[in-house]
Every structure is written in structure tokens, then in C-alpha cells.
Amino acid sequence: MEENNNNIFEPRIIAFVCNWCTYAGADLTGTSRIKYATNVEIVRFPCTGRIDFMLLLKAFAGGADGIIISGCHPNDCHYTSGNFHARRRWMVFRDMLDFMGIDIERIRWSWVSAAEGAKWADVVNDTVGKIREMGPYTEYKKAAKFLEEEKIIHE
Amino acid sequence: MSKLSEKAATLLSEGTVKMIIGYEQGTERPRPAFCHKPEDCERLIFNDQCSNNLAVYLTKKEIIGEDKVGVVGNYYVIKTVIQLNRENQINLQNLVVMTVDGDDIITFGSIDEMQQYVDTHEPVPNEKVLAVIEKIDKMSRSERWDYWKSELSKCVRCYACRAACPLCYCNRCVTEVNCPQWIEPWAAPLSNMEWQINRVMHMSGRCVGCGECAAACPLELPIGILTKKMGMDIKNTFGGWKDGSVLSTYNVNDKENFIK
Numbered sequence: 001m002e003e004n005n006n007n008i009f010e011p012r013i014i015a016f017v018c019n020w021c022t023y024a025g026a027d028l029t030g031t032s033r034i035k036y037a038t039n040v041e042i043v044r045f046p047c048t049g050r051i052d053f054m055l056l057l058k059a060f061a062g063g064a065d066g067i068i069i070s071g072c073h074p075n076d077c078h079y080t081s082g083n084f085h086a087r088r089r090w091m092v093f094r095d096m097l098d099f100m101g102i103d104i105e106r107i108r109w110s111w112v113s114a115a116e117g118a119k120w121a122d123v124v125n126d127t128v129g130k131i132r133e134m135g136p137y138t139e140y141k142k143a144a145k146f147l148e149e150e151k152i153i154h155e
Numbered sequence: 156m157s158k159l160s161e162k163a164a165t166l167l168s169e170g171t172v173k174m175i176i177g178y179e180q181g182t183e184r185p186r187p188a189f190c191h192k193p194e195d196c197e198r199l200i201f202n203d204q205c206s207n208n209l210a211v212y213l214t215k216k217e218i219i220g221e222d223k224v225g226v227v228g229n230y231y232v233i234k235t236v237i238q239l240n241r242e243n244q245i246n247l248q249n250l251v252v253m254t255v256d257g258d259d260i261i262t263f264g265s266i267d268e269m270q271q272y273v274d275t276h277e278p279v280p281n282e283k284v285l286a287v288i289e290k291i292d293k294m295s296r297s298e299r300w301d302y303w304k305s306e307l308s309k310c311v312r313c314y315a316c317r318a319a320c321p322l323c324y325c326n327r328c329v330t331e332v333n334c335p336q337w338i339e340p341w342a343a344p345l346s347n348m349e350w351q352i353n354r355v356m357h358m359s360g361r362c363v364g365c366g367e368c369a370a371a372c373p374l375e376l377p378i379g380i381l382t383k384k385m386g387m388d389i390k391n392t393f394g395g396w397k398d399g400s401v402l403s404t405y406n407v408n409d410k411e412n413f414i415k
Contacts, residue, residue, distance in 0.1 A: 053356060054329075054337050057349055074407070084405035088393075091411050092359050092402065095388040096352065099291065099381070101300030109414040139300060143345040 011065040011131040013040045013124070016051045018071035020078035021113045028117030036121035037128040040068065047071065049082030053093045056107065061144040066106045066131035068123060073111040083111075105130075106137060159201055159227065162253070162260045164193035166225050172251055173222035176212055178205040187212070201227060201255040208365040210235035210321040214244050225251035227260075230276055231365035233269050235321045238363060240266055242400075244324060281366065284383050291380070307351060308344040309374050316354065316378055319371035322361050329353055355381045360389050360401025 004010050017023050023044050029036060045051055048071030059067055069090070077083040090109060098104050108127045112120045163175045167190065179188035179198040185205045190196045209228045212218045213236070226232060236252055239245045252263045254272070263269045291299055314330070317323045330338045330350055338353060339346035354368075362382045369379025389401050393409075 054349070054353065057352065058337075061345060061349075081405060084407060084409070085402070087409055087411060087414065088405050089402055090414070091392055091409065092385070092389065093356060094413060095392075096355060096381075096385060098296070099299065099384050099388075100303045100348065100352065101294075101296050101298070103296065111414060139297070140345075143304060143348070146343045146345060147341075 009132055009135060011039050011128060011136070012063060013066045013068060013127060013131060014059040014064045015040050015042045015068035015070065015124070016045060016055060016059075017042055017068075017112075018048045018050075018078075018083075019044050019046050021072035021076060021111075022070040022120065024114035025112045025116050025120045028114065029120045030117075032117045034118060034121045036124045039128045040124050047077065047079050047082035048086035049077075049079065051086060053089065056093075060102075060106075060137060060140045063141060065134075065137045066108065066127055068108045068110065068127055070110040070112045070120075070123065073113055076113060102140070103134075103137065106134065157199070158258065159255055159260055160196045160199045163190060163196040163199055163225065163227065166251065167191075167196065168193045171223065172225040174219065175199070175225045175227065176209050176219075177201070177227035178207065178209075189218075199227065205229055206365075206367075206370065208232055208235060208319070208321050208363075208367045210239060211319060211367070213239060213250070214321070214324040219249075221249075223249045223251070225253060227253045227255065229254065230273065230278055231363055231367075233263070234273050234363040235365070237266055237269050237273065238322060238361060239324075242322075242361075284366070284380055287377060287380050288384050288387070303348065304344050306376055307347040310342060310347040310350075310376060311374065312340070312342045312347065312350065313373060315371040315373060316368035319367040320358075321365075321367070322358065322363070323354070329357070351378060351381060354378075355385050358382050359385055360393075362386055 017026065023042070026042060048069070051069060056067055071083050071086065072078065074083060074087070094104055108123065110123045112123060163177065166172050167175060175190040175196060177188050177190065177199045178185040178201060180200055185200060185202070187207050187209055188198055190199065206229065208231050209226050210232045213226065233252065233254060236245065240247060247266070252269065254261050261272065263272065291302060294302065317328065330340070330353065338349045362385065364383060364386055366379045368382065369377065372378055393401055
């Protein structure tokens with residue numbers, strides 16, 4: 001668990017974003033000199049439709065405490081329909097995760113366009129604040145490290 | 156000789172089909188039977204105990220070959236044939252689909268007839284499965300996590316669920332892809348969960364609900380509940396799945412409440 005100088009938990013957030021809207025939006029946040037939390041690691045994808053659901057599970061297994069998924073607003077997709085397909089997938093996947101007890105409150109879905117630099121800063125700050133309150137996602141990390149931590153009992 | 160055996164023997168002796176896939180009496184319950192000669196057909200039976208989804212063989216070339224085959228299946232076999240046809244996985248020209256309704260042998264001439272049969276013969280839902288879903292729904296999130304973690308940590312990754320499923324027909328499964336390694340191949344709680352999540356996600360909107368995955372599980376894990384629940388969610392959100400796969404299509408007006 002990472003902590004800063006004041007012993008406050010610093011969450012690790014992975015953001016999966018689309019190249020055409022949210023990535024450009026995040027760029028605008030920077031060029032507009034808007035400050036936002038540094039806890040986020042952005043992974044750029046060609047389209048939200050490309051974001052495989054396994055990437056989310058892999059991010060959690062790799063130690064992420066929260067995830068942001070963001071792309072073009074509906075009807076704005078660079079490839080016309082990628083975000084519509086993605087939206088359906090997330091609707092199904094989110095219900096599934098919830099049924100299996102995986103914390104869907106740690107996944108933030110958003111639409112951020114290339115012109116919404118301020119919204120991107122808000123989304124990140126909001127998510128970081130929320131995850132900081134929730135604390136590290138220890139139960140998932142524990143399951144991911146099962147084999148390393150499993151004790152072999154010799155009789 | 157029963158009506159079913161006679162019908163099957165006629166099809167074979169006339170040369171209409173080269174093989175009939177049906178059910179025969181096993182030691183404890185009916186099992187799949189493959190009849191190549193008319194005299195083999197005496198073994199064929201059909202009753203409520205015949206639960207295997209025989210459609211699983213229809214996508215396996217090493218079993219059915221290139222010749223025309225007949226299949227005497229239950230409700231779920233018919234439903235699976237419709238779905239497999241939608242996904243262009245079977246050649247209806249090389250297939251005679253039959254079922255037994257009371258004393259009559261029904262031979263389906265077209266997909267429309269099968270659809271009509273499926274629409275009018277829906278079996279009663281499995282109360283046990285529904286009860287477990289209700290029980291899990293009432294749990295808190297961390298209880299659900301503990302439940303699934305403890306259940307799925309027993310999984311030995313034999314992939315019987317995959318082998319029994321008539322719609323799991325990929326030649327190369329995502330779980331065997333190792334570049335990148337999406338799912339670790341050994342049995343550990345998290346990789347077991349990831350495997351099941353993948354299996355269920357790939358079934359979304361396609362699963363016919365035969366429950367063969369759960370029946371095949373040697374550890375009797377409640378994995379059929381996952382696909383059942385997924386089907387229920389999809390029905391609630393998208394209103395059924397008559398037009399084929401839910402995830403390979405989209406609707407501009409899909410309504411969700413979590414993307415902000």
C-alpha cells in the first residue's frame with residue numbers, strides 16, 4: 001500500500017481511454033494548465049470498443065485500486081459505433097462482476113470528449129477521492145497473490 | 156421396436172443419413188448414442204431423463220464427418236441448433252433434426268418450425284437454480300465475493316464445462332492463448348474466476364440455458380448459475396435475445412445509468 005508523506009493512502013488508478021476523445025481531452029487538461037491528481041496512469045486505446053473486459057481484471061490483479069474507462073460520447077465515435085458496442089459490453093459485464101462480488105464501485109465509467117479538459121480533471125479527482133476513502137483493494141490483490149502466499153504445510 | 160427406433164432405422168436404411176445421434180440407456184441415466192446401422196437403432200430411447208445436449212457434436216467434424224446426420228434431441232438441442240445456425244456453424248442441408256413429443260416423432264423442416272417448437276415448449280425453470288440466484292442476490296458484496304472465491308477455488312480447470320457446452324466451439328480458446336497470457340493456466344482462485352468470467356462473457360446472449368456446463372462439472376460447482384443469471388440480466392436489460400448475439404450488435408438507444 002502506497003502512502004504519501006502525511007500517511008494518507010495514495011490509490012493507484014489505471015485509466016483506459018480512447019485515443020480520439022478522452023486522450024485528447026486529457027491533453028487539453030494539460031495544455032489548459034488545470035491541475036489534477038497524479039495517481040492516474042493513462043493507457044491509450046484506439047477506441048473504447050477495443051477495451052477488452054480482461055484488461056480490467058488484469059489491472060486489478062496487477063495492483064490497481066481503481067479503474068477509469070472513458071471514451072467518446074455516444075454518436076461521437078471516430079469509428080461510428082465502437083462506443084455503442086462498448087456500452088453494451090459494459091452493461092453486461094458490470095452486472096456480472098457485481099454478481100460475483102467484484103467491487104464495481106471501483107470502476108468509473110465516463111464519456112469525456114476532446115473539448116472537455118476540465119471534465120477529465122474532475123473525473124480523475126473525483127475517482128481518486130472516492131478510492132482513497134475506500135482504501136486499497138486488498139481482497140482482490142490477496143486472491144491474485146494466492147500462490148505466492150499459500151503456505152505449504154509439512155506434517 | 157419403438158416408433159423412434161423404427162423412424163431412425165428407416166432413415167439409415169434408406170440412406171438419407173449416415174448416422175443418428177440420440178439417447179440410449181446408460182448405467183445410471185441415459186447417455187448419447189451413435190447409430191451407424193439400422194440394427195443399432197433398437198437402443199434408442201427418449202424420455203425426461205434424456206438431458207445431454209447432443210448439439211455439442213454437431214460442430215465436431217471428427218464425429219459427424221462430411222455426411223448427413225440425424226439428431227434426436229430434447230428441447231435444448233433444438234434451441235442450440237437454432238443458435239448454431241444463426242452463427243453459421245452448421246449446415247442445415249446435412250442435418251435432420253428430430254424430437255419426440257409424446258408418441259409422435261417430430262422432424263423439423265426449417266428453422267422457423269424449430270423456433271415455433273421452442274417458443275411453445277418452454278420447460279419449467281429449475282427451481283433450485285433460481286433459489287440459489289435469489290440467495291446470492293440477497294448477500295452483501297463481500298459475502299458474494301467470499302462465496303464465489305470459495306466455490307471457484309475448488310475448480311481443477313478440467314474444462315469439462317467448455318467441452319460439454321455446444322456453443323463453446325472455438326478451435327482455439329482464449330484460455331489457451333499465452334501471448335499474451337490472459338488467464339493463468341494453473342488452478343488458483345483468481346485465474347479460476349477469470350476463466351469463468353471469460354466463459355460467461357463469451358456466452359452472453361448466446362447461452363441456451365441447457366445447464367450442461369454445471370452437469371458436466373466433476374466438482375458440482377454452481378457455474379450454471381452464472382450463465383443463468385447472465386441470461387436473466389440480459390433479458391431484463393435488452394428484452395430477450397431472439398435476434399442473435401447481444402454483444403455483436405448494438406442499439407443507439409441502449410439505456411444505462413453508470414456512465415457519467
